[in-house]
């Protein structure tokens with residue numbers, strides 16, 4: 001069993017509180033993405049799990065074994081670093097073979113594993129070179145190959161695809177997912193790229209300022225953000241939030257009356273995903289959206305404007321569907337999908353869990 005359990009792990013660097021007391025369990029074979037903005041503590045948490053950094057308090061278990069006091073090499077895991085550290089004095093072949101050599105694998109097995117992993121990462125033609133003779137993206141792929149070659153039970157990756165161009169990144173993402181799922185590798189994957197987290201992970205832990213703000217499946221995180229921070233961090237465009245006063249248990253969204261869940265205060269936040277609106281038909285009630293800018297994004301059109309008393313709103317319409325006038329300044333009548341609204345209190349905490 002190679003589950004990972006984090007119990008009350010906290011980390012301080014002098015005055016800086018990098019991690020609050022975190023609890024987290026990653027199941028055997030699960031792919032967990034740690035998602036969050038720069039400086040939220042992702043790398044620190046990964047380095048603590050790897051044993052490269054010591055926690056201020058709390059413990060780390062791999063399977064049922066407390067590894068808190070063990071050095072990195074005794075924890076039975078492989079890691080790909082954010083700065084794709086590869087050994088500069090070794091060739092690509094020797095880099096990929098490194099972990100297998102350390103594990104005293106025989107020559108034939110090493111050769112077979114290096115060949116297989118190099119093919120997967122498209123670095124077969126680079127095996128004789130040294131890292132200094134590679135591009136950043138190639139070096140990054142060598143680092144991933146070196147970690148995968150040992151077929152670790154636990155794999156920790158810190159932004160492993162950040163140096164690749166968009167197309168290669170997409171391709172490698174799909175391959176990584178297939179390989180790791182096939183091998184049953186327990187993986188923690190750090191990224192600040194929400195599409196990468198959504199595409200790869202079984203579950204996503206969204207981190208914010210040293211805490212885990214929400215943990216759940218990609219659809220939990222996307223459809224049911226627990227906080228304003230999560231809704232505003234995940235999605236492209238991110239979730240819109242409109243501040244609306246509550247009167248007689250109702251709110252008025254620019255002429256469209258909605259019934260928010262009960263128990264709310266005098267002011268509510270309405271979380272609205274840009275794709276969860278449709279054009280209001282003639283004679284149908286809707287709310288007024290004033291268009292500022294329209295951008296064609298392939299199959300979709302992103303409309304930026306305002307609603308509900310000048311509050312910013314971004315919506316997405318299918319470029320193939322019926323379209324309103326896209327002249328800046330136009331007023332467009334929209335209907336929200338009531339089932340997909342996300343109500344939050346003024347502090348940005350979700351009011352109810354939508355099924």
Ligand SMILES: Nc1ncnc2c1ncn2[C@@H]1O[C@H](COP(=O)(O)OP(=O)(O)OP(=O)(O)O)[C@@H](O)[C@H]1O
Pocket residue numbers: 013016017018036037038039040041042043044045082192
């Ligand atoms: N060795 C250190 N000494 C002091 N502060 C540190 C140290 N390492 C990290 N920090 C601080 O701890 C916090 C978390 O850093 P961390 O590197 O874990 O962030 P991150 O989420 O990985 O960010 P990024 O996406 O930019 O890589 C930051 O405020 C950072 O400045």
Ligand SMILES: [Mg+2]
Pocket residue numbers: 042043044082158
């Ligand atoms: Mg980092």
